[in-house]
Amino acid sequence: MDLSIIEAFQSIRNPLLDWFFYISTNLGDQYAFIIVAVILYWTYDKKYAHKFALTFMISAMVNSGLKEIFKRPRPYTEDGIEPPFGYETTGYSFPSGHAQASGVLGYTAYDLYKKHKMNWLKWVGLFIIIVVPLSRVYLAQHYLSDVLVGVMLSVLISIGMFKLIDKMNDKEEIYTLFILPVLVILMIFVKNHDLYIAAGGFMGFAVGYFVEKRYIGYNVKNTNLNQVLKVIIGVIIALVIKEGFKLIFPEVLFFDFLRYLLIGGWAACGAPYMFKYVFKKNIQKEI
Structure with missing residues (x-):
């Protein structure tokens, strides 16, 4: 059938x-x-x-x-x-x-x-x-x-x-970290490219989200133009990390994991930290 x-x-x-x-x-x-x-x-x-x-x-x-x-x-x-x-x-x-x-x-x-x-x-x-x-x-x-x-x-x-x-009573950033050891165990036993890049991206995102929520607290509200600029700038830098590190790291599972770990960290923590200061004046005006 x-x-x-x-x-x-x-x-x-x-x-x-x-x-x-x-x-x-x-x-x-x-x-x-x-x-x-x-x-x-x-x-x-x-x-x-x-x-x-x-x-x-x-x-x-x-x-x-x-x-x-x-x-x-x-x-x-x-x-x-x-x-x-x-x-x-x-x-x-x-x-x-x-x-x-x-x-x-x-x-x-x-x-x-x-x-x-x-x-x-x-x-x-x-x-x-x-x-x-x-x-x-x-x-x-x-x-x-x-x-x-x-x-x-x-x-x-x-x-x-x-x-x-x-x-989760506003503690989702803590509970999310409990998944990371499970991903490490999965990567030990399952040598799968898609799993490694997904695990790397999510680990970077999970840790970055924890840091951003606890210590940065970026307000995402902004003008429509700046919202578009944030996405363009953020994605370009993510692509630079993804493709640029290919020139440095050999294309093996661990380094693919590492590249996506950095991308996840950038998306969750690095970009909001940068946006907080680059678009600071616009946020203050709106508030």
Whole structure:
């Protein structure tokens, strides 16, 4: 059944659909998560961004664990299955990490829609939670069962985590640090590139969030222009860290972990500290 669905998609393939689903699938990638997380953190609400990041990380941890248990090969390993553009994702197939990521993103968009009654957020959430998983099947990276389980898991995790974090009595920065030893143990036993960069980014973010909340206390409110400038400046510096350190560090798991550790720390602590002084006058005027 699963394989016949992949074959059915292959029978309707055309260049337009190939590009549509190839572009859409990137909405479930790590870069989409990073962009959403920093926009929320730098311009909207640091506590809400932390909730989003923690939920995303828990979902990713569950996904990595299940993949190591089931070790299901990807569809393109089957005879006769050719993904568009020769696109092949590494790692195991069940459950779909992109589908789980899209579930967290979609649920977050829906939660923000309920808070602010912005209809476009609801439609963005629905698009992400439907089209991204479908793209994984079309691109022969996952079976339908992989993405269905991934979406269901992520929605359940998101509902549970959002409620749990709301009950942490404003001590979420402390509870988050308890996850870090678990990530270290996972990295010892699971030598997976996606796990290492996710763990590095989240560890940097978790420690940075603790420091920022306790000692910096940056007010994210500002003019629309400055909000845009913050995102542009912050992302450029993050990219400099990501790509610049490739010239210094060899591309091995530990140094990939270290690069993303620095990016997470920059996003959660370094950027707010800089913004606090660069945009200080604008904040004072607004207050």
